[in-house]
Amino acid sequence: MFHNLIYPCFGYILIYPCFGCRSYGSVYKALHKESGQVLAIKQVPIDTDLQEIIKEISIMQQCDSHHVVKYYGSYFKDSDLWIVMEYCGAGSVSDIMRLRKKTLTEEEIATVIYDTLRGLEYLHLRRKIHRDIKAGNILLNTQGHAKLADFGVAGQLSDTMAKRNTVIGTPFWMAPEVIQEIGYDCVADIWSLGITALEMAEGKPPYGDxxxxxxxxxxxxxxPPSFREPDQWQPEFIDFVSR
Structure with missing residues (x-):
């Protein structure tokens, strides 16, 4: 059932909020009137940190992968910036767990992890670090394919500076070297992926309480954290997380 938020904007018809309030604003499902394509539009108030938004747009513009949310364009309207992106109709993995009121099965986790690793492989080969891997930043389309989203804190590694040394990300998913500011590289995303696997299995990350x-x-x-109840999981999954 559609909400009453239906009006044209730059050739799009906004239908209703699709992911709730994500970082830096709300995201709406939209219909591109000319092509009939369903898209997502993030509405960002101008009074937020525009530098972070510009960084997110820049990262998304440079990506062309089935495993990364696509960027189509952005527009200013009144006091807001509207960012047009690929629509992922199932929402985030954390949305799905919350709505279903249960965690994912091992098979479901493996499917999400596979696509996420493909997305990370794409980024890391291009010397980009996502820096905020967690279930809330992995979106699923209606076919069940997982895609990386929310690049507001993503970083670019230069050849002359192979390791970053800024503390950015969400604390529970942060790698130790990120917290300690001792310099880190793409491997920090792999730590966060392991924490995300535990989050999908147990409903929250280690230390989440x-x-x-x-x-x-x-x-x-x-x-390094592991499963609270390892007997519930296959040895291969436990080994995967440990790595």
Missing amino acids: IHPMRAIFMIPTKP
Whole structure:
């Protein structure tokens, strides 16, 4: 059932919010009137950090992969920036877990991880770090294919500076070297992917019940996290996460 938010904008008809409020604004399902293509439009207030938005747009413009959300264009309207992107009708993996009120099965996790790894392979070969891999930033289309989204904190590795040294990301999914600011590279995304696998299996990341600032102190000093109840999972999955 459509909401009453239906009006034309730059050749698009906005239908209704599709992913709720994501980073830096709301995202709407939209219909491109000329082609009939269904798209997503992120509405971003201009008073947010435009530098981060420009960075996200720049990263998305440079990507052309089935495993990364596509960027189609952006427009200014009144006091908002409208970013037109590929529509992923099933929402994020965290949306799906919340709506179903249950975690994913091992087979479902393997499917999501496979597509996510393909997306990360694409980025890393181009010396890009996503820096915020988590279930909330992995979107699924209506065919069930997973795609990487939310590139606001993504970074570009230069040949002269092979490791970043800024603390960016979401604390529970951060790699120890990111928190410690000792320099990091694309491998930091792989740590976050392991944490995301635990999140999909158990419903929340390790240390998810404690304050984020406390987690920041614990992650670099504790052994790499694993499953709370390992008997529920195949040895191959446990081994995959450990790696």
